Amino acid sequence: MIGRLQGILAEKNPPQVLLDCHGVGYEVDVPMSTFYNLPNTGEPATLLTHFVVREDAQVLFGFGTAAERDAFRQLIKISGVGPRTALSVLSGMSVAELSQAITAQQAGRLVKVPGIGKKTAERLLLELKGKLGADLGAPVTAASDAQADILQALVALGYSDKEAAAALKALPAEVGVSEGIKLALKALAK
Incomplete structure (x- = not known):
């Protein structure tokens, strides 16, 4: 509405x-x-x-971003997860971190969020697999550790997941973290 x-x-x-x-x-x-x-x-x-x-x-x-709202909407579709719990999940981890946890099936990362127990975390992983993780997690899981760090740094600086992923694709494959952040910031500034 x-x-x-x-x-x-x-x-x-x-x-x-x-x-x-x-x-x-x-x-x-x-x-x-x-x-x-x-x-x-x-x-x-x-x-x-x-x-x-x-x-x-x-x-x-x-x-603040469409990715956050989309993740929220996916979370509240799950039985036993209401809007407050979904808000708590998004307050405890970024959308990129959530999609990484779903893609890698890491219940331990979700349990760290206040209000999420072991059973709820497992239900989240099961029901969001192929939905949230597939959309947002693909560029993150295919990336090296350095690229994952660069992506997290860009998101922490306020860029959307989509902008950060696009800047990451333009970088050389074996770039270091600090150099990669500099190059990505230059590309995003254009």
């Missing part, structure tokens, strides 16, 4: 923000990965959203 909000960031109270859109203030719950990349209060911000209607509440969830 509500797919995107663009306005002035009025308040930041983790994990919730208040986005003023032409005089209407929307309370939006965001994962910490999005929260850390938001501008200061009083500055313009844009969030991709997912609207959840329950019997007792209507809640708006916001995301």
Whole structure:
């Protein structure tokens, strides 16, 4: 119903923000990965959203990237995983890390997220295999350790998973981490 909000960031109270859109203030719950990349209060911000209607509440969830929102939507399709748990997963790990864990079937990485037990982690791995891991994990798992480090560094600097993966493809195969980050940043700056 509500797919995107663009306005002035009025308040930041983790994990919730208040986005003023032409005089209407929307309370939006965001994962910490999005929260850390938001501008200061009083500055313009844009969030991709997912609207959840329950019997007792209507809640708006916001995301900084389409990949985060897509991962959230895949997570809430799983039986026993609600929006709060999905938000917790995305706050505990990046989309790239989640897709890596799914592709490599590493339940241990998911169990480290608060609210995720062993059974839930195994269910996530089973149900998301071939969905989230296949889409986002393919460039990560095919990459060397250096390329994985470069990808994580670019994502940590605020680039989307798609932008980081595209910059990574343009790099020479056996480039070192520090040199690879420099080259990728130059390519992304164009």
